[in-house]
Amino acid sequence: MIDAGATWTDERVELLKKLWTDGLSASQIAAELGNVTRNAVIGKVHRLGLSGRAKDAKPAASTATARPRKATRAPSAPAPLPPQPHPNNVVVAPIALQPVTQEPSVYIEDDLAVPVSERVTIMDLRESMCRWPMGDPTKPEFRFCGARSITGLPYCTHHARVAYQPVADRKRDRRLARA
Template identity: 65%
Template structure:
């Protein structure tokens, strides 16, 4: 510290008095002059000054607990239990998920029925070790079991799947747009 801001005995005593009176480090620095707030904080810690008197104004006027205001808007999650309306509440990772109305079952399109040439016997399915570049890579079964296999039929040129599985995997763009419009309605 420079000569002007040297910690003399008088300045240290004044610091101790102001600190015990409850002044802030900034107020003490202004009172002492030529020292910064950080210098005051450092000196306080080096002196080991800890216990501070409460601000006399704050100690004389006890705080009255202010009454809480009633919420101005309704809560974002209703408090009704699952028995009140099970489909109404969304929780967890789905809290911001869009809610869609269920489609009537009369409009549901039937899934394409596999033709006879697409049904592959288990003995003709291939494991990952037997899979070749020209074979269909459509997974069949549970990957965690030993019975997991791939379709293995002849794949279409440039595609990883046979013609049947390509129709499932790749939908025309018009069909995808139509499906989205059903969801929004």
């Protein structure tokens, strides 16, 4: 081990470079250098612009002696449950799981919800107007909704329903997505 100083001496930097290219982790290098933290090693590596390190600190094993990877397969469906006895000696078969079908989403077209006469450009937009963007911002036809906004919100009633979803609905949608 090298004499641990409080600064990065040329000798310590050279050892750091060697250990880094040998593939040692920052923690291992810090332990080898002594009197330096893992984060200090990482910072010095970045300041030195070091890259191109070995994949791991272990000696490279030949491909012939390396253990082959286990083939993976997709998980299978759960096995069906056998009928369960009922306390009254009635055999009750479990109900087969049905795939979850989501109600078709109904999207109200923005064009149908807001009359063209209410739409405004950015220059005509006022504090009490709905700021819902409509169309492609790169096109000259781009406008904002312009309908009367809800007090304290940037959107009208229609667009607030689209923009703000109640927490209960978000949690339900998250559970359905995981199933």
